[in-house]
Amino acid sequence: MGAHMYYAATGMAAARDDFLRRFPAYATTTAIDELRAAEYARLDRLGHTYLDYTGGGLYAESQIRRHHDLLRERVLGNPHSQNPTSVASAELAKEARDAVRRFFNAPEDEFEIVFTANASGALKLVGEAYPFAPGGVFLLSYDNHNSVNGIREFAGNKGAATTYIPVREKDLRLDEGQVRTALRGAGGAAAKLFAYPAQSNFSGAQHPLEWVAEARELGWDVILDCAAYAPTNRLDAAAIGADFIPVSFYKLFGYPTGSGCLIARREALAKLRRPWFAGGTITLASVQQQDWYHLTPGATGFEDGTIDYLGLPAVTIGIEHVESVGISVIHERVRALAGWLLEELQRLRHSDGSPLVRVFGPRDLERRGATIALYLIDPKGRPYDVYDVETAAARKRISVRGGCFCNPGDGEVAHHISRDDMERCFTDPSAAITLMQCQHTIEDRTGKVPNTIRVSLGFVSDFADVYRFMSFAESYRDRPSA
Ligand SMILES: Cc1ncc(COP(=O)(O)O)c(C=O)c1O
Numbered sequence: 001m002g003a004h005m006y007y008a009a010t011g012m013a014a015a016r017d018d019f020l021r022r023f024p025a026y027a028t029t030t031a032i033d034e035l036r037a038a039e040y041a042r043l044d045r046l047g048h049t050y051l052d053y054t055g056g057g058l059y060a061e062s063q064i065r066r067h068h069d070l071l072r073e074r075v076l077g078n079p080h081s082q083n084p085t086s087v088a089s090a091e092l093a094k095e096a097r098d099a100v101r102r103f104f105n106a107p108e109d110e111f112e113i114v115f116t117a118n119a120s121g122a123l124k125l126v127g128e129a130y131p132f133a134p135g136g137v138f139l140l141s142y143d144n145h146n147s148v149n150g151i152r153e154f155a156g157n158k159g160a161a162t163t164y165i166p167v168r169e170k171d172l173r174l175d176e177g178q179v180r181t182a183l184r185g186a187g188g189a190a191a192k193l194f195a196y197p198a199q200s201n202f203s204g205a206q207h208p209l210e211w212v213a214e215a216r217e218l219g220w221d222v223i224l225d226c227a228a229y230a231p232t233n234r235l236d237a238a239a240i241g242a243d244f245i246p247v248s249f250y251k252l253f254g255y256p257t258g259s260g261c262l263i264a265r266r267e268a269l270a271k272l273r274r275p276w277f278a279g280g281t282i283t284l285a286s287v288q289q290q291d292w293y294h295l296t297p298g299a300t301g302f303e304d305g306t307i308d309y310l311g312l313p314a315v316t317i318g319i320e321h322v323e324s325v326g327i328s329v330i331h332e333r334v335r336a337l338a339g340w341l342l343e344e345l346q347r348l349r350h351s352d353g354s355p356l357v358r359v360f361g362p363r364d365l366e367r368r369g370a371t372i373a374l375y376l377i378d379p380k381g382r383p384y385d386v387y388d389v390e391t392a393a394a395r396k397r398i399s400v401r402g403g404c405f406c407n408p409g410d411g412e413v414a415h416h417i418s419r420d421d422m423e424r425c426f427t428d429p430s431a432a433i434t435l436m437q438c439q440h441t442i443e444d445r446t447g448k449v450p451n452t453i454r455v456s457l458g459f460v461s462d463f464a465d466v467y468r469f470m471s472f473a474e475s476y477r478d479r480p481s482a
Contacts, residue, residue: 006344006474007467007470007471007474008471008474012463012464012467015463015467015470016463016467019336019340019463022339022340022343023336023337023339023340025332025335025336026332026333026336026337026463028329028332029329029330029332029333029336031325031329032325032329032330032333032459032460032462033462035060035325035460036460036462038061039060039061039062040058040060040061040460041061042061043058043460046397047397048397048399049396049397049398049399049464049465049468049469050399050461050465051398051399051400051455051456051457051461051465051469052399052400052401052454052456053231053232053251053370053456053457053458053459053461054201054228054231054251054371054401054405054454054456054458055401055456056250056251056254056257057231057250057251057252057253057254057458057459058254058458058459058460059253059254059255059318060253060254060321062321063253063254063255063314063317063318063321064255066317067255067256067313067314067317070313070317071310074088075088076088076089076092076309076310077089078306078309079093079306079307079309080280080306089309089310090309092309092312092313092316093115093307093309093312095313095316096115096312096313096315096316097113097115097299099315099316099319099320100113100261100263100315100319101113102319103319103322103323104230104235104236104237104245104247104263105236105237105238105239106237106238106263107238109266110238110265110266111237111238111263111264111265111266112262112263112264112265112266112269112298112299113261113262113263113264113299114261114262114264114269114299114302114303115259115260115261115299115303115307115308115312116246116259116260116261116262116303117258117259117260117308118248118250118258118259118260119145119147119225119227119246119247119248119251119260120147120246120260121260121262122244122246122247122260122261122262123147123148123150123151123223123225123246124147124150125262125272125302126151126193126223126244126246126262126264126272127150127151127153127154127155128154128274128275129272129273129274129275130151130154130155130191130193130221130271130272131191131271131272131273132154132155132157132158132159132160132190132191132193133158133159133160133190133191134158134159134160134190135159135160135188135189135190136155136158136159136160136161136190136191136192136193137155137160137161137162137163137186137190137192137193138151138152138155138160138161138162138163138192138193138195139162139163139164139165139182139183139186139192139193139194139195139220140152140162140163140164140165140194140195140196141164141165141167141174141195141196141197141207141409142164142165142166142167142174142409142410142412142413143167143172143174143196143197143200143202143203143205143207143407143409143410144195144196144197144225144407144409145197145201145225145227145228145406145407146406146407146408147246147406148195148197148223148225149408149409151193151195151223155193160190160191163182163186164409165178165179165182166178166409166413167205167409167410167413168413169413169414169416171203171205171361171362171363172200172202172203172205172360172361172362172410172413172414173205173207173361173362173367174196174207176208179211180214183211183214183215183218183220184218191221191271192219192220192221193220193221193222193223194211194215194220194221194222194223195222195223195224195225196211196223196224196225197224197225197226197227197228197229198224198225198226198228198229198230198233198235199226199228199229199233199368199369199371200228200361200371200407200410201227201228201371201405201406201407202360202361202371202373202404202405202407202410202411202414202452202454203360203361203362203368203371203372203373203410203414204338204361204362204368204369204370204371204372204373204456205361205362205367205368206229206233206367206368206369208367209224209240212224212240212241212242213241216241216243221243221244221268221271222242222243222244223242223243223244223245223246224240224242224244224245225245225246226245226246226247227246227247227248227251228251228369228371229369230247230251230252231251231252231330231458231459232327232330232331232334232369232370232457232458232459233327233331233369234327234328234331235247237263241265242263242265243264243265243268244262244263244264244265244268245262245263245264246260246261246262246263247260247261247262247263248260249261249315249318252318252319252322253318253319253321253322253459254318255314255318256308256311256314256315256318258308258311259308259311259312259314259315262302264299266298269298269299269302270297272302274295274301274302277293277295278304278305279304279305279306280300280303280304280305280306280307281295281296281300281301281302281303281304282294282295282296282301283295283296322459325459330458330459333461334369334370334457334458334461335365335370337370337457337461337462337463337465337466338365338368338369338370338372338457339364339365340463340466341372341455341457341466341469341470342359342363342364342365342372344470345357345359345372345374345470345473346359346363348470348473348474348477349477350378350379350477350478351477351478352379354377354379354380354381355377356376356377356473356474356476356477357374357375357376357377357473358374358375358377358383359372359373359374360373360374360375360410360414360452361373361410361414370456370457370458370461371454371455371456371457372454372455372456373405373410373414373452373453373454374452374453374454374455375449375452375453376389376453376473376476378476378479378480378481379478380481382481383449384476384479384481384482385481385482386402386403386449386451386452386453387402387451388482389402389453389476390402390453392472393472396468396472398468398469398472400453400454400455400469401453401454401456402451402452402453402454403435403451403452403454404435404450404451404452405452405454411450411451411452412450414452415448415449415450415451415452416448417442417446417448417450421442421445421446421448422442424441424445425438425441425442438450439451455469
């Protein structure tokens with residue numbers, strides 16, 4: 001029987017047996033099946049197939065219960081004082097900081113944990129305070145989230161150059177030789193900052209962590225964006241040694257959504273020059289002399305205003321929840337599911353033998369995470385409209401993501417969108433007021449489709465989730481494009 005008939009004819013039980021034979025490591029992760037049934041029952045009760053974990057993780061019922069119990073039972077005040085309710089909040093914030101240190105192996109003598117609203121907030125703290133200067137460089141990969149790309153504005157405003165290292169079209173990875181040349185070639189005495197993601201939020205590609213040490217030895221400060229990496233991989237800050245690591249907690253455990261952090265090496269944080277001060281960040285300021293203020297040393301000097309003192313206990317609870325399962329178990333599980341999905345997607349065929357799926361980025365499990373970018377393509381090789389696919393998936397309560405995922409570099413390379421193709425989106429306001437208009441402008445003029453479908457797995461993904469996506473993809477077999 002051809003692979004294309006498999007889902008319609010065989011059914012989930014047989015497919016699951018076949019999957020377990022091919023990916024036996026999945027069987028070691030059954031604790032997550034029990035957890036899903038007990039703590040995430042709403043997923044199956046409401047018939048959801050959730051495949052957007054790189055967008056956001058899901059919370060367990062017990063996280064909410066524990067957090068609400070804590071709020072119900074405690075009296076908590078604004079931390080910056082010595083009164084009992086204030087002290088209680090400060091203790092809970094310290095517990096959260098300690099939990100983050102433990103989870104990411106970021107010991108106190110080496111690292112500061114700065115609480116932020118999200119990973120973007122962490123990146124902005126670095127960008128706006130980094131000592132960019134003429135002669136300095138901001139070096140970054142094409143593969144980056146826009147919250148990293150945006151740092152080029154700070155670099156440019158202070159006279160530093162921004163240099164991009166492209167990804168290769170065939171696998172959306174960086175060429176190692178090109179990275180080394182760029183690291184060796186740039187900069188004199190002025191400060192230089194290198195930024196790349198540990199895992200792409202577009203293609204799932206994992207870039208070598210060894211570049212951190214190599215770059216630092218050559219005098220670079222390094223941002224290793226771990227927002228997409230941390231939810232399903234062990235992140236050991238001390239072993240990697242990056243200067244700045246941004247993370248969003250909702251991507252790890254779903255709740256709370258307003259909390260992230262910057263894990264920063266102490267000496268790197270000390271190099272930053274904040275562009276302002278605020279309540280909470282200073283020990284002392286005067287209104288009688290405008291340059292009189294003392295910034296609080298360490299993380300506190302970077303936490304503007306009142307920290308999210310009621311939300312932070314939920315971070316501790318979330319970390320304990322992940323720890324109760326173990327990040328390595330989550331890692332094994334999503335790896336098995338992603339491996340199966342990659343193989344099956346690339347085997348799907350129309351009846352004339354032409355492929356039904358095109359995967360962008362790494363096509364097998366080597367050095368990649370469980371985020372897969374793809375097109376469903378018709379027998380002539382043209383993609384089915386991404387928004388139509390997303391809408392059709394939504395009708396089946398399948399949550400996948402369509403678009404460019406705030407990662408224009410990977411999208412432009414994956415879809416061969418040249419600078420000229422993009423130009424009208426930036427020079428002709430009537431052609432591209434919105435993202436959708438820009439995409440249509442490019443598509444109408446060039447025939448290229450500048451957006452993508454993304455399937456991403458996480459904490460409680462199971463075989464039924466990926467099986468349902470395969471059945472959905474198979475339903476496009478032999479379908480003509482609109
Ligand atoms: C790799 C990467 N970096 C940064 C971010 C920004 O995270 P947030 O939107 O939580 O600030 C994301 C979010 O998707 C991401 O995937």
